[in-house]
Amino acid sequence: MTIAPDPAVLHGMPLFAGLDAAALADVVRQARTARIPKGAQIFAQGDEGAGGHALIDGRVKIVQTGAEGQQVVIRFIGPGEMFGTLAMFMGGVYPAGAVAVADCVEIRWTPAAMTALMERHPRIALNALGIIGGRLAEVQDRLRELSTQRVERRIAHALLRLVRQAGRRVEAGVEIGFPLSRQDLAEMTGTTLHTVSRTLSAWEAQGLVESGRQHVVIRKPHALVAIAEDLPPASR
């Protein structure tokens, strides 16, 4: 289902920060929105790409699959964030797939419309550079972690990134605000489901986290930071 968007949906999106009302009206005139039910694929790796997507509501998982079927979770996208934009620069083809992990509303632009918008309003291109630059820095961090850190620290880093991105205070601590499986965590940290399960069980026994099916609560964020940063046990 495709509907014409209301300009108010762009409010607070980093991609459109600093634009005036006339520019925002121009941006929505070129856009279409769509509702995507939980579990549906928004686009597949290798599909021909749109010029850009931004999430209005819901949560999207970006997954890359290797030639032999091995999956890596690239990131989770939350409300207000852009996604799928790399296709514009990768021969028009999505380098990874996107799946709705909650009911979603997205807004999208064709490649020609997004390019023309960036030329008319260079601030959009500068904003996009900041966003993609930040993601490049984050993936470089993950590469360094994966190259040099043992698995327990990588899982702690991945959980802390998710807390920063989508944490919400609950009575027991900080909850990661969307469905997150142990398999997702394994595919985010380059390890196996078995190792993630063993690590989370040990942390549960120590009272650091609480996890159920597709549900994680960090009870002691400071202790998780100590693991991620490899601080001596005394300071945990």
Place this chain on the structure above:
Amino acid sequence: MTIAPDPAVLHGMPLFAGLDAAALADVVRQARTARIPKGAQIFAQGDEGAGGHALIDGRVKIVQTGAEGQQVVIRFIGPGEMFGTLAMFMGGVYPAGAVAVADCVEIRWTPAAMTALMERHPRIALNALGIIGGRLAEVQDRLRELSTQRVERRIAHALLRLVRQAGRRVEAGVEIGFPLSRQDLAEMTGTTLHTVSRTLSAWEAQGLVESGRQHVVIRKPHALVAIAEDLPPASR
């Protein structure tokens, strides 16, 4: 040493592709060039950043160091490529360091100058998005390789990327056209110097590569592709 650049140095740089002569003249007016001797540091991780660097001549290694001193080689930059640009989007601080691995000439812009250039000439911002987008896709590929592939394949992938980037035909095969140590390869593939040495020695015994101190020649690129893609030995 800082000298005013000649507009001809921008020719063929992807960052400035599609600009007319007036725009190129504007770009060089805002720039400064500098010579950097082999072995010198151009900037350190954590230093306050410039708005952008582009390499006119030479070769630069971008290295990220973790809190405990573990290093990861992010990439090698060749003539015509931009580097150091992420600082503009990371609180003004370089997220990685840059070392000249050959005598270099670079051209650079302040953050204010680069932002103003992108606003006056949105094509520069769109070009930068394409470049940073391509690098993000490449680091995502490396993350997937590191998560899911055994070390021999990762070393083969790293060498093939360097061949695409800086390979030159020589009598014995394809030479990687800049000084590359086994330690560099270890820091590009998340493994140890010992493992890289053992792997290269095995490949040398099979006649696939030839390597000396800071020097690698691929004698049989197709055989290396077969290893990288995990094709059955029969087809090697």
